[in-house]
Amino acid sequence: MQASKIAWKSVRLDPRELAISKVLRCGQAxxxxxxxxxxxCSLRERVVLLKQDDxxxxxxxxxxxxxxxxxxxxxxxxxxxxxxxxxxxxxxRLWSELDPAFEKKARVFGGIRMLRQDPWENLxxxxxxxxxxxxxxxxxxxxxxxxxxxxxxxxxxxxxxxxPGPEKLLDSESDLRExxxxxxxxxxxxxxxMFADDPTLRDQLYDQRSPKVSSLEAHEFLxxxxxxxxxxxxxxxxxxxxxxxxxPVDTHVFTFATRDYGYRFKGKKAVxxxxxxxxxxxxxxxxxxxxxxxWAHSVLFAADLSDLENGVNIKSEVTDxxxxxxxxxxxxxxKREIVVKTxxxxxxxxxxxxxxxxxxxxxxxxxxxxxxxxxxxxxLKRGRALKNKQSSNKKALVV
DNA sequence: CAATTACCTCTGTA
DNA sequence: ATACAGAGGTAAT
Numbered sequence: 379m380q381a382s383k384i385a386w387k388s389v390r391l392d393p394r395e396l397a398i399s400k401v402l403r404c405g406q407a408x409x410x411x412x413x414x415x416x417x418x419c420s421l422r423e424r425v426v427l428l429k430q431d432d433x434x435x436x437x438x439x440x441x442x443x444x445x446x447x448x449x450x451x452x453x454x455x456x457x458x459x460x461x462x463x464x465x466x467x468x469x470x471r472l473w474s475e476l477d478p479a480f481e482k483k484a485r486v487f488g489g490i491r492m493l494r495q496d497p498w499e500n501l502x503x504x505x506x507x508x509x510x511x512x513x514x515x516x517x518x519x520x521x522x523x524x525x526x527x528x529x530x531x532x533x534x535x536x537x538x539x540x541x542p543g544p545e546k547l548l549d550s551e552s553d554l555r556e557x558x559x560x561x562x563x564x565x566x567x568x569x570x571x572m573f574a575d576d577p578t579l580r581d582q583l584y585d586q587r588s589p590k591v592s593s594l595e596a597h598e599f600l601x602x603x604x605x606x607x608x609x610x611x612x613x614x615x616x617x618x619x620x621x622x623x624x625x626p627v628d629t630h631v632f633t634f635a636t637r638d639y640g641y642r643f644k645g646k647k648a649v650x651x652x653x654x655x656x657x658x659x660x661x662x663x664x665x666x667x668x669x670x671x672x673w674a675h676s677v678l679f680a681a682d683l684s685d686l687e688n689g690v691n692i693k694s695e696v697t698d699x700x701x702x703x704x705x706x707x708x709x710x711x712x713k714r715e716i717v718v719k720t721x722x723x724x725x726x727x728x729x730x731x732x733x734x735x736x737x738x739x740x741x742x743x744x745x746x747x748x749x750x751x752x753x754x755x756x757x758l759k760r761g762r763a764l765k766n767k768q769s770s771n772k773k774a775l776v777v
Numbered sequence: 778c779a780a781t782t783a784c785c786t787c788t789g790t791a
Numbered sequence: 792a793t794a795c796a797g798a799g800g801t802a803a804t
Binding site for chain 1: 797798799800801
């Protein structure tokens, strides 16, 4: 039980810009809990709390005991984590113009955007993801935190732990096997050992975020780790290293390439996912969708997941909501009370909030001005520009 | 070098 | 009940 009242703050946010109940259950991140419409996860030394209604995203944070910060930067953390400075509705519009097949699914699956995760957690999570399902991946990630992470805080009776760094997981293979990791236990131990052997590696990993590092370079960098193949490398490039154009080719992508998009390799229907076919399919979608192709891919991926709940929600008031899909994302009766603590925090947050609000409202305003079905509208122009840019990128990638 | 195959565990399904 | 396939693949052969 929560001892004290939650100090919610809020930002105005259209569910079509972000639908947390989908984004946090579509196989990007695996640690979010959801109880009675409130989402929680440890992130940057605190437990972040979120809920959403038709007009607002509500956020709060619980810090470790005696570690309340001078300035609560949770809004910045949330903005960064959800990549909120990228206007998603403009992208949906663009993808719908470039790809009629996308448009159909997008109508139902709005608000699905790419997270900007922590690279280390992203790497380890997706080493766990190989030949696995979302439910067990979630269980494994929780297990890592509970057994090797640091306790941050308790919320709704659940202890939240930080995601353990590589130094915490040295020589862990046999323990991880007992925890049910199977053959992935060895991959994790070996990868952690590499980080221990070369102390510069951790910084190198985070440096892959730089715009100066191409997606190809980041991809190659990631392949050095045991348990990381092309698909996992691409997931990390896309989900935490800012390589937004990368489309990881998994079984789902392979299926809709051949089934829905008439994709052919050297004139024939591809049957197995060889290295060449992998690169070719990735190129196919990157060329189709442009410089945020990986984001578009995640929309189709989410639409293709049979059950977006993945059986991991503890208790949900919105069961089947995803399938029925209305324009609202969460239907629970959320009280819109906003409790504040100190004068300073109020000012601090209002300032930060104001900046974000202005940004968001500016974006929304831009969106309003775009015609419903533009033929020479901004979206299309941008789409072409992106496409061109992308194909020039791509040449380097194929080499 | 390309193409198969083994690999842990858990869950849904017949 | 008791198998058995399949899950956001990768390493080994």
